[in-house]
Amino acid sequence: MSLNTNQLLSPQEEMSRGSEAKSPLRMAVNRFLHNRMAIGSVIVLLIIVLLSLCAPLLTHWNPTTQDLMNVSQPPSAKHLLGTDNNGADLLSRDLYGGRIDLLIGFVDMIIVMGISLLLGGLAGYYGGWVDAVIMRVCDFMFNFPFILLIIVLESIINTTSVWLLVGVIGITGWPGPTRIIRSLFLSLRDAEFILATRIAGTGTWRIIVRHMLPASLGPIVVNATLQMAGLIGAEAALAVIGFGVKSTTPSWGNVLNSSMDYFTLSTEPWAWIPPALLITLTILCINFIGDGLRDAFDPTFQK
Amino acid sequence: MIAYIIRRLLGMIPMLFAITVFVFLMMHLAPGNAIEAMINPRIKDIAALKQQLEIQNGLNLPLPLQYWHWLINVLHGNFGWSFGQHEEVTQLLGPAMYNTLILAVLSEILILLIGIPVGILQARSPYGKFDYTVSTASFVLFSVPYYVFAIFLIYLFAIHWHVFPAQNSVGTGPLAGTFVDHIWHAMLPAISIALTNNTVYSRYTRGSMLDVARQDYVRTARAKGIPERVVYSKHVFRNARIPIVTQLGFDLGGLLGGAVIIEGLFSYQGMGYLTITAVSQRDYPVIMATTLIFAVCVLLGNLVADILTAVVDPRVRYN
Numbered sequence: 001m002s003l004n005t006n007q008l009l010s011p012q013e014e015m016s017r018g019s020e021a022k023s024p025l026r027m028a029v030n031r032f033l034h035n036r037m038a039i040g041s042v043i044v045l046l047i048i049v050l051l052s053l054c055a056p057l058l059t060h061w062n063p064t065t066q067d068l069m070n071v072s073q074p075p076s077a078k079h080l081l082g083t084d085n086n087g088a089d090l091l092s093r094d095l096y097g098g099r100i101d102l103l104i105g106f107v108d109m110i111i112v113m114g115i116s117l118l119l120g121g122l123a124g125y126y127g128g129w130v131d132a133v134i135m136r137v138c139d140f141m142f143n144f145p146f147i148l149l150i151i152v153l154e155s156i157i158n159t160t161s162v163w164l165l166v167g168v169i170g171i172t173g174w175p176g177p178t179r180i181i182r183s184l185f186l187s188l189r190d191a192e193f194i195l196a197t198r199i200a201g202t203g204t205w206r207i208i209v210r211h212m213l214p215a216s217l218g219p220i221v222v223n224a225t226l227q228m229a230g231l232i233g234a235e236a237a238l239a240v241i242g243f244g245v246k247s248t249t250p251s252w253g254n255v256l257n258s259s260m261d262y263f264t265l266s267t268e269p270w271a272w273i274p275p276a277l278l279i280t281l282t283i284l285c286i287n288f289i290g291d292g293l294r295d296a297f298d299p300t301f302q303k
Numbered sequence: 304m305i306a307y308i309i310r311r312l313l314g315m316i317p318m319l320f321a322i323t324v325f326v327f328l329m330m331h332l333a334p335g336n337a338i339e340a341m342i343n344p345r346i347k348d349i350a351a352l353k354q355q356l357e358i359q360n361g362l363n364l365p366l367p368l369q370y371w372h373w374l375i376n377v378l379h380g381n382f383g384w385s386f387g388q389h390e391e392v393t394q395l396l397g398p399a400m401y402n403t404l405i406l407a408v409l410s411e412i413l414i415l416l417i418g419i420p421v422g423i424l425q426a427r428s429p430y431g432k433f434d435y436t437v438s439t440a441s442f443v444l445f446s447v448p449y450y451v452f453a454i455f456l457i458y459l460f461a462i463h464w465h466v467f468p469a470q471n472s473v474g475t476g477p478l479a480g481t482f483v484d485h486i487w488h489a490m491l492p493a494i495s496i497a498l499t500n501n502t503v504y505s506r507y508t509r510g511s512m513l514d515v516a517r518q519d520y521v522r523t524a525r526a527k528g529i530p531e532r533v534v535y536s537k538h539v540f541r542n543a544r545i546p547i548v549t550q551l552g553f554d555l556g557g558l559l560g561g562a563v564i565i566e567g568l569f570s571y572q573g574m575g576y577l578t579i580t581a582v583s584q585r586d587y588p589v590i591m592a593t594t595l596i597f598a599v600c601v602l603l604g605n606l607v608a609d610i611l612t613a614v615v616d617p618r619v620r621y622n
Binding site: 139140142143144145148149153229233236237238240241242256260262265266269272276279280283284287288291 | 318321322325326329442443445446447448450451454455457458462463560561563564567568578579582590593594597598601602
């Protein structure tokens with residue numbers, strides 16, 4: 001990001017000045033950098049990521065150490081956000097907990113987008129029976145209670161490791177974006193420039209990767225961001241009904257879940273408000289970034 | 304139209320078959336079974352007892368045969384016997400479906416009552432102060448996960464103000480509460496579902512209204528001297544409601560299948576809660592039943608969405 005923002009002009013000004021031609025991607029980046037909400041969200045999100053990555057530097061408490069003589073303590077100089085029902089320091093659990101949720105959001109976004117690019121791309125490019133088969137599988141996944149799949153797979157593999165959860169959320173999340181990418185590719189398939197590349201004898205994979213993919217990059221990037229926002233919350237959603245990662249591993253969902261009793265909810269707001277706020281803030285930031293990306297890639301988009 | 308509906312209903316059968324087979328295999332791949340969950344591991348001669356119970360419940364038969372028995376029983380309206388709750392599965396399904404129906408209808412009413420009027424008001428004066436404020440607010444509301452809403456609602460309404468209960472719901476039968484009681488217990492879960500979803504509806508309504516308001520026939524209506532209020536309510540909304548009605552069909556199907564996480568969070572005894580308890584108890588008959596009903600609800604919801612679209616939009620014809 002070595003762009004000097006002082007030299008950037010709005011698209012109108014650029015046009016009136018007749019400045020040098022810029023690539024569409026460069027123009028999109030410029031527009032994004034001018035979106036104050038989006039840039040603010042990037043900064044807040046970076047702070048949250050840094051807080052959870054640098055957790056050991058910020059707190060000397062171990063998030064898994066239980067101190068049964070000091071359970072449910074209110075905030076104090078020693079424990080800035082008090083302790084939970086097992087006597088673990090809540091601030092350190094909130095800080096370390098972000099690692100799990102951000103990891104699930106990021107890795108699953110990549111898995112989900114990878115699968116949907118492959119399947120949606122194939123379905124949209126080939127059409128015909130390939131499309132029919134992939135869309136039927138999508139329908140199947142839509143009608144299937146995915147939460148059941150997660151719960152059952154957790155008990156089949158019989159571990160509650162984070163990576164299992166990552167894998168399970170990844171293989172259940174793709175039908176939605178697959179449909180979107182399929183429709184993008186389907187509309188591009190008959191575009192004239194694709195016809196031209198085909199006439200020039202370009203191979204299938206080269207058409208998909210070098211021509212169709214860049215042409216639909218904007219919607220795909222926006223969709224990936226919005227997917228990530230949804231996936232970040234998935235761990236906490238499973239955790240509040242007791243099917244998240246093991247409570248020994250700190251995560252925002254776990255902190256939330258462990259304060260879901262009457263006593264904690266009514267008397268210890270410092271236990272459940274921070275994780276709830278962190279999850280919400282993260283999702284909000286990612287949504288704002290997605291919104292900014294959409295405006296950047298498609299300035300004509302009417303909200 | 305009727306031929307179309309029949310064709311669609313028949314088309315559901317392969318999908319339902321695939322889903323039930325998949326769930327059936329999945330449940331049998333999972334380690335442990337209902338018998339193990341049911342009996343005390345310290346009983347003497349546990350192996351013999353297990354074998355006896357497995358034979359009794361037909362769990363020793365080959366899988367295809369077990370599935371066949373299940374299928375035949377379901378076609379006779381018999382979903383089997385719940386290992387976990389020691390009751391006929393159909394007995395469990397009744398109250399659960401009733402509670403989920405109440406929750407789904409209540410939350411859908413809340414969504415429509417708030418979402419659509421807000422969307423219409425926004426579309427009446429687009430890009431104005433009200434529109435901008437509401438758009439930003441719904442963007443923020445949309446980003447708050449529903450379980451976070453749920454926790455805040457429990458804190459405010461149940462713990463602080465003692466207005467609505469945060470836990471449980473009443474069943475049916477001799478111990479059932481009144482209808483008002485049911486609604487009372489469904490209030491908080493319904494509000495948590497509605498708070499996130501009505502922003503989706505207001506956004507749809509606004510976008511759809513703005514699209515339609517640009518069309519020529521609306522200008523004609525204005526030119527005829529029809530009051531603005533009537534232009535919007537009679538002319539614009541009639542066409543703008545088409546995508547909303549379609550979305551409604553989809554949503555209703557999903558909600559009737561059971562809102563698993565919200566029901567789990569509020570211990571609301573509906574289909575979702577029944578599924579969660581059944582999964583943790585390896586209660587195959589109940590899981591098979593709830594999965595089947597969930598899939599039927601979603602598929603029927605899609606069908607209803609298509610039918611409703613044809614009802615509100617005479618241009619759409621199925622044959």
